[in-house]
Structure formats: C-alpha cells, structure tokens
Amino acid sequence: MLEVKVNKLLSSAEGQLELDLDFKCQAGEFLVISGESGAGKTSLLRMIAGLMNPDSGNIISNQEPWFGHKTNIKPQQRNCGLVFQQYALFPNMTVEGNLRYALKKSQADSIIEELLDIMEIKGLRNQKPNQLSGGQQQRVALARTLVQKPKLLLLDEPLSALDRSMRIRLQEYLKKVHQQFELTTIMVTHDPSEALRLADRIIEIEKGNITKDGKPTEVFGNKSLSGKFQFTGAVVDIQEEELLCIASVLVGNQLIKVVISDSEQKNLRIGDEVIVASKAFNPIIKKI
Numbered sequence: 001m002l003e004v005k006v007n008k009l010l011s012s013a014e015g016q017l018e019l020d021l022d023f024k025c026q027a028g029e030f031l032v033i034s035g036e037s038g039a040g041k042t043s044l045l046r047m048i049a050g051l052m053n054p055d056s057g058n059i060i061s062n063q064e065p066w067f068g069h070k071t072n073i074k075p076q077q078r079n080c081g082l083v084f085q086q087y088a089l090f091p092n093m094t095v096e097g098n099l100r101y102a103l104k105k106s107q108a109d110s111i112i113e114e115l116l117d118i119m120e121i122k123g124l125r126n127q128k129p130n131q132l133s134g135g136q137q138q139r140v141a142l143a144r145t146l147v148q149k150p151k152l153l154l155l156d157e158p159l160s161a162l163d164r165s166m167r168i169r170l171q172e173y174l175k176k177v178h179q180q181f182e183l184t185t186i187m188v189t190h191d192p193s194e195a196l197r198l199a200d201r202i203i204e205i206e207k208g209n210i211t212k213d214g215k216p217t218e219v220f221g222n223k224s225l226s227g228k229f230q231f232t233g234a235v236v237d238i239q240e241e242e243l244l245c246i247a248s249v250l251v252g253n254q255l256i257k258v259v260i261s262d263s264e265q266k267n268l269r270i271g272d273e274v275i276v277a278s279k280a281f282n283p284i285i286k287k288i
C-alpha cells in the first residue's frame with residue numbers, strides 16, 4: 001500500500017497554490033488522478049517519484065518511508081517507474097538497446113525478451129526510435145520502465161500525444177501489464193473515457209485539494225456520460241477492422257459508430273442497450 005500525505009506551496013502564473021493531499025492507494029489498485037490543468041497532478045507524481053520534495057508530510061510505500069520528517073529516499077531507490085507523455089527514449093540506441101540500458105547488473109536479462117513479447121515489439125528490436133510510430137515508441141518507453149520490475153507505476157498522461165485509435169490500443173497494453181506485473185498504478189489523465197476504461201478508483205483534484213475520491217461510477221456519476229451529447233440505443237453491429245473494433249448503435253433511426261476497446265468488445269453483444277456519450281469528440285459507450 002502507498003500512503004501519501006503531502007503539503008507543498010507551488011507558485012503559478014495566477015499566484016500561489018497550496019497542494020494539500022492525503023490518500024492511500026492499495027496494492028494492485030489502478031488509481032486515476034484527474035482534474036483541471038494546473039490542479040497539481042504532475043507535482044503529486046513528481047513528489048511520489050522523489051523528483052520534487054514536499055514542504056511537509058509523509059510518503060510511505062509498503063511500510064517503507066520514502067519521505068518524512070527526517071527521510072528522503074533518492075528517486076533511484078524508490079521502487080517505482082515513471083512514464084510521461086514524451087517518450088524520452090535514447091535516439092541513438094535500438095529498441096532492445098533502450099531496454100538493456102535499464103537492466104541492473106545483478107538482473108537476469110530474460111526480462112528483456114518477456115517485455116518485448118508482452119508489448120508486441122519483438123519485430124522492432126533492431127529499430128531506432130525515430131523509425132517507430134508514436135504508439136510503438138510509447139510501448140518501448142513503457143517496456144523500458146518495467147525492466148526493473150517496479151511495484152509502483154506512475155503514468156503522467158502517457159497516451160495524450162496519440163490519436164484515438166492508438167490510445168485505445170495502448171490502454172489495453174496498460175491494462176495487461178498492470179495485471180501481469182501486479183502493479184500498483186497511478187495514472188494522470190484528462191480523458192474521462194480513459195479513466196472509465198482503466199480505473200479501479202478515481203481521485204479528482206481541484207486547486208491542490210482532493211474534491212472527489214471513489215469508484216469511476218461514483219466519481220463521474222452521470223457527469224461522465226453527460227457530455228456534449230448523450231443517447232440511449234441498441235447495438236446492432238460489432239465489426240472488427242484492421243486495428244479497431246467498431247460498434248454500430250441505433251439511436252432512434254440514426255446509426256452511430258463508436259470505437260470500442262477489446263474488453264468492451266468482449267462485454268458487448270448485438271441487441272445490448274447502451275448509452276453513447278461524448279466529451280471533446282471522443283465518444284464512449286456504456287452498457288445499461
């Protein structure tokens with residue numbers, strides 16, 4: 001379990017912002033942090049990773065103090081991995097080289113093959129990052145972060161530079177590694193559909209304080225499904241295309257096509273009643 005109780009005075013263009021956060025994250029939980037720009041989400045992740053010092057408070061991971069009154073464990077000694085929106089790969093190294101660079105001397109290198117396999121990048125092992133798509137680069141970045149088998153994975157909007165279909169595919173990879181590596185995962189995202197797909201629990205931060213904390217359905221309630229439009233309808237078709245799966249939903253006499261994830265595909269049948277909603281042109285679908 002990760003216990004976080006931190007206080008930090010931040011300075012923004014609009015004045016000072018007091019970050020005052022207190023929460024626990026259970027082992028194996030997928031916790032999503034959401035909130036408006038400038039709320040303090042990235043600063044929170046940086047404090048957990050040891051890249052920014054809180055003014056006061058405690059950070060305790062599995063009963064090991066990482067930060068406290070007289071404790072401040074170095075970032076490289078905190079057993080956590082951090083992935084940002086930018087892929088930050090070494091451009092002069094191959095995919096495999098990038099992964100090997102992260103390997104500790106004492107570690108067996110079988111983890112490299114395991115990760116190349118899980119992230120489906122075996123065929124790219126000899127390529128350099130600039131020969132890869134954004135989605136492939138982020139899979140390599142994720143694999144590299146997992147080489148040292150962290151118990152805690154911190155993700156700061158890792159998919160926001162990708163287009164919608166690639167984002168949905170990468171969400172599936174995140175789910176897969178979260179389960180296979182029994183990771184405790186804390187992910188910052190602005191995207192409500194991403195939060196709904198991935199989170200066991202969502203914490204919403206506003207101006208440095210936690211304003212909501214609960215299961216996705218409790219936190220978003222109807223809000224996540226009350227975007228620019230919201231319809232109820234019936235699934236009339238589910239089509240697998242090359243990279244995507246598309247559900248066709250009949251709403252009145254209108255047919256609406258929605259991109260769905262692999263897990264949504266498994267859960268949906270023709271004839272199911274669903275809600276289709278959209279925020280920022282990213283339609284989501286929810287079985288009712």
Ligand SMILES: Nc1ncnc2c1ncn2[C@@H]1O[C@H](COP(=O)(O)OP(=O)(O)OP(=O)(O)O)[C@@H](O)[C@H]1O
Nearest residue numbers: 010011012013017036037038039040041042043044
């Ligand atoms: N090292 C720092 N010292 C003081 N203030 C900082 C520091 N880093 C960031 N800030 C300020 O803290 C505020 C919160 O920034 P933060 O990046 O944590 O927000 P955020 O919620 O992640 O925003 P976004 O969604 O836009 O990335 C910002 O106004 C920023 O200018």
